[in-house]
Amino acid sequence: xxxxxxxxxxxxxxxxxxxxxxxxxxxxxxxxxxxxxxxxxxxxxxxxxxxxxxxxxxxxxxxxxxxxxxxxxxxxxxxxxxxxxxxxxxxxxxxxxxxxxxxxxxxxxxxxxxxxxxxxxxxxxxxxxxxxxxxxxxxxxxxxxxxxxxxxxxxxxxxxxxxxxxxxxxxxxxxxxxxxxxxxxxxxxxxxxxxxxxxxxxxxxxxxxxxxxxxxxxxxxxxxxxxxxxxxxxxxxxxxxxxxxxxxxxxxxxxxxxxxxxxxxxxxxxxxxxxxxxxxxxxxxxxxxxxxxxxxxxxxxxxxxxxxxxxxxxxxxxxxxxxxxxxxxxxxxxxxxxxxxxxxxxxxxxxxxxxxxxxxxxxxxxxxxxxxxxxxxxxxxxxxxxxxxxxxxxxxxxxxxxxxxxxxxxxxxxxxxxxxxxxxxxxxxxxxxxxxxxxxxxxxxxxxxxxxxxxxxxxxxxxxxxxxxxxxxxxxxxxxxxxxxxxxxxxxxxxxxxxxxxxxxxxxxxxxxxxxxxxxxxxxxxxxxxxxxxxxxxxxxxxxxxxxxxxxxxxxxxxxxxxxxxxxxxxxxxxxxxxxxxxxxxxxxxxxxxxxxxxxxxxxxxxxxxxxxxxxxxxxxxxxxxxxxxxxxxxxxxxxxxxxxxxxxxxxxxxxxxxxxxxxxxxxxxxxxxxxxxxxxxxxxxxxxxxxxxxxxxxxxxxxxxxxxxxxxxxxxxxxxxxxxxxxxxxxxxxxxxxxxxxxxxxxxxxxxxxxxxxxxxxxxxxxxxxxxxxxxxxxxxxxxxxxxxxxxxxxxxxxxxxxxxxxxxxxxxxxxxxxxxxxxxxxxxxxxxxxxxxxxxxxxxxxxxxxxxxxxxxxxxxxxxxxxxxxxxxxxxxxxxxxxxxxxxxxxxxxxxxxxxxxxxxxxxxxxxxxxxxxxxxxxxxxxxxxxxxxxxxxxxxxxxxxxxxxxxxxxxxxxxxxxxxxx
Numbered sequence: 001x002x003x004x005x006x007x008x009x010x011x012x013x014x015x016x017x018x019x020x021x022x023x024x025x026x027x028x029x030x031x032x033x034x035x036x037x038x039x040x041x042x043x044x045x046x047x048x049x050x051x052x053x054x055x056x057x058x059x060x061x062x063x064x065x066x067x068x069x070x071x072x073x074x075x076x077x078x079x080x081x082x083x084x085x086x087x088x089x090x091x092x093x094x095x096x097x098x099x100x101x102x103x104x105x106x107x108x109x110x111x112x113x114x115x116x117x118x119x120x121x122x123x124x125x126x127x128x129x130x131x132x133x134x135x136x137x138x139x140x141x142x143x144x145x146x147x148x149x150x151x152x153x154x155x156x157x158x159x160x161x162x163x164x165x166x167x168x169x170x171x172x173x174x175x176x177x178x179x180x181x182x183x184x185x186x187x188x189x190x191x192x193x194x195x196x197x198x199x200x201x202x203x204x205x206x207x208x209x210x211x212x213x214x215x216x217x218x219x220x221x222x223x224x225x226x227x228x229x230x231x232x233x234x235x236x237x238x239x240x241x242x243x244x245x246x247x248x249x250x251x252x253x254x255x256x257x258x259x260x261x262x263x264x265x266x267x268x269x270x271x272x273x274x275x276x277x278x279x280x281x282x283x284x285x286x287x288x289x290x291x292x293x294x295x296x297x298x299x300x301x302x303x304x305x306x307x308x309x310x311x312x313x314x315x316x317x318x319x320x321x322x323x324x325x326x327x328x329x330x331x332x333x334x335x336x337x338x339x340x341x342x343x344x345x346x347x348x349x350x351x352x353x354x355x356x357x358x359x360x361x362x363x364x365x366x367x368x369x370x371x372x373x374x375x376x377x378x379x380x381x382x383x384x385x386x387x388x389x390x391x392x393x394x395x396x397x398x399x400x401x402x403x404x405x406x407x408x409x410x411x412x413x414x415x416x417x418x419x420x421x422x423x424x425x426x427x428x429x430x431x432x433x434x435x436x437x438x439x440x441x442x443x444x445x446x447x448x449x450x451x452x453x454x455x456x457x458x459x460x461x462x463x464x465x466x467x468x469x470x471x472x473x474x475x476x477x478x479x480x481x482x483x484x485x486x487x488x489x490x491x492x493x494x495x496x497x498x499x500x501x502x503x504x505x506x507x508x509x510x511x512x513x514x515x516x517x518x519x520x521x522x523x524x525x526x527x528x529x530x531x532x533x534x535x536x537x538x539x540x541x542x543x544x545x546x547x548x549x550x551x552x553x554x555x556x557x558x559x560x561x562x563x564x565x566x567x568x569x570x571x572x573x574x575x576x577x578x579x580x581x582x583x584x585x586x587x588x589x590x591x592x593x594x595x596x597x598x599x600x601x602x603x604x605x606x607x608x609x610x611x612x613x614x615x616x617x618x619x620x621x622x623x624x625x626x627x628x629x630x631x632x633x634x635x636x637x638x639x640x641x642x643x644x645x646x647x648x649x650x651x652x653x654x655x656x657x658x659x660x661x662x663x664x665x666x667x668x669x670x671x672x673x674x675x676x677x678x679x680x681x682x683x684x685x686x687x688x689x690x691x692x693x694x695x696x697x698x699x700x701x702x703x704x705x706x707x708x709x710x711x712x713x714x715x716x717x718x719x720x721x722x723x724x725x726x727x728x729x730x731x732x733x734x735x736x737x738x739x740x741x742x743x744x745x746x747x748x749x750x751x752x753x754x755x756x757x758x759x760x761x762x763x764x765x766x767x768x769x770x771x772x773x774x775x776x777x778x779x780x781x782x783x784x785x786x787x788x789x790x791x792x793x794x795x796x797x798x799x800x801x802x803x804x805x806x807x808x809x810x811x812x813x814x815x816x817x818x819x820x821x822x823x824x825x826x827x828x829x830x831x832x833x834x835x836x837x838x839x840x841x842x843x844x845x846x847x848x849x850x851x852x853x854x855x856x857x858x859x860x861x862x863x864x865x866x867x868x869x870x871x872x873x874x875x876x877x878x879x880x881x882x883x884x885x886x887x888x889x890x891x892x893x894x895x896x897x898x899x900x901x902x903x904x905x906x907x908x909x910x911x912x913x914x915x916x917x918x919x920x921x922x923x924x925x926x927x928x929x930x931x932x933x934x935x936x937x938x939x940x941x942x943x944x945x946x947x948x949x950x951x952x953x954x955x956x957x958x959x960x961x962x963x964x965x966x967x968x969x
Contacts, residue, residue: 080141087210096212116803312443319345536710551716671748
């Protein structure tokens, strides 16, 4: 896949050290935290708590730089290689060549010539792989079971030693690249990125079309492809990272053996012109017509690259200040004026240039009064320029980054290795985590230098709306746009806008932890019920493993009201939206303090999740209980929320085809689901949203919590008494009474009739640019043995499904198979999205694959079968490495399975006893239309396509189908 933008500072920081929520939400005072001296700790000497990793950096004889990371805690081994060349080096006559080359490296090497062998090896050993092409680099990565790491490394290394570039696969992989481009045609993010590219200075590499398609790559010869590879894939411009429990010495030996023969042509590091815009280009106003119904004002300011300023990080400080959402913030002011609904701030970095991006989601009023929004923005910037960069803001950032570094939880896998390799292009290998995330100095001069770039004269304004007038069309995405210089009178007004007293820096934050100590040990091997009564059943387990001052709590408030009718569904969604808006400024304080909460509607009720530093977590829980019915919002803001709600539903027409298909599948299979068209379908004059009043929502919130059953789990550095008190506060504060057992909602999944192949067909009148096909196979009740069998069978077939239908037949870019589990039933899903083949043809190809799959199961040797089994068992017995992982697994065993402990171990035991014949019998029955329980969905991009596959019972009326289906008990 191609990366649209590389927000490297954000990427490295979120990944390595900084709490991502904190990163984007700046403000508050850390007076209490300062007493704990986090701000005073020197980043050079700060140490991660409970560190188990060992590091080693080496440079091979061919000048490839390597980072080795060894830790006994790694469940899997992973590796990544980042090549310092990307789409900016595409020849002008072959746009997308770097991306095409990325695809071709997966198609066989001299040592491993079989196409698909790499993916088959990884699949057989619990692994995965991926790659991406960015503007300045191409990154390849994988993860695999530890005992298969050397074999995977050997296969991986030959990508960069002796790829075959088989001519017979060039055309096939061109189709894959084209399909990848097709899937992005309706993506306004990709369209916007392309538009900004073509508006770069004429002849600058940023103008290039990075993905490529059949037209741009049709004349690429093998000579061109190999020439690009030999010219740019040089060991001295490669960064390799390995993460494994293997010793550093062992990994060093592997690397030297396998990667030392990668060719080094000693090429220089690539450099690019930092002047990406024409001298007279700015200030400008660009109009873009989106596919979806969007209203966005994006302000872009070019700057120098931020990498030389890693000690002070002005590219992080400024977006934090402008992007915060608390009292006195720019967003808070814009919301009160009903001009905006959202604001995000970020920095797009490159080795040669940087860009601030400030994206403001507009209301209708804001769209009509964009200059008023611009004035508010520059009023806030004026305040920042006058206030400067206060010492306390720097200390806040430094303290929080140090705090998060010290208590960073375990992370591993291919994506982690990928970001290490990428980070090595910009930071010393051993300093990626610190230099990428910690604050070393209070760089007032750097802050002012970057802030000085935020001026009306240095600005591109991008107005995205379906109502704008355009006069040009971009070539590859058909983006309609127009561009003009900003008028002088507008510039004059923006340069002289007065400061607004309603906007100011944040106030003190009471949620900042004043101490970080561990609760005294409470020994319990398994969670136990903290509450077990008519009011609810709540589980608790004190953490004695990770010893972090953090916790996670999930509280599920069961209520039958949410899905009782389409109107109730609308009220529940609007309640969630209004509550979120009412609590936004308060929640901002919580985020800053290293905590967070979310409130979502499920099929059974309201699910509230809490996580973060544990000192104030029980206080946060009680505070939220007291605010669940504080729905303070103006009528104008409510109208905006309802309009946004309706726009989001209309925009679903333009969603990716596979997402639309999965939504329809979920609705057809679930007895709890209420399809959105039951409450909003303008084509059929259905609109239950527009007439809802604030009083209705308030009344609904009272009814919602009137009768409840509380379920959940708390895990971490928490006191059972504090948690128990917090849970009871919900019933007390909300005046709730117990919900009778007979009234409690339960998951309803339809039991598909064995031997009847159901199908549902959709023809799109507009929206999608792709066809899509999906098959949901229902295997049966959720038993240990069946669970084990599905895991083994899927491991045996998934790589072949991908290789045959994606690599060999090129049916589409998105070819996926995966487990589809419900509380009481087990299943698999197969899905293909295609721009070239209609879903009926995809179904025919799938049937042919199923026939071959039976032979594939027959042909697997006992050794291979035992390898698959071993891989599944390894995955099931992997130890949880974070509080989040442990909480998730315990929640499943306690709340979902009602205290069924050692669930995964029981499945592992079943895996060990199953035979190859067992798997073949189960899958032969499940995948054969004559005996299977299945639902196949067809989505055609052609509105007149009435083709149907034979052998199906088509669903003509959704509601009649649902009423006729039995439900899993």
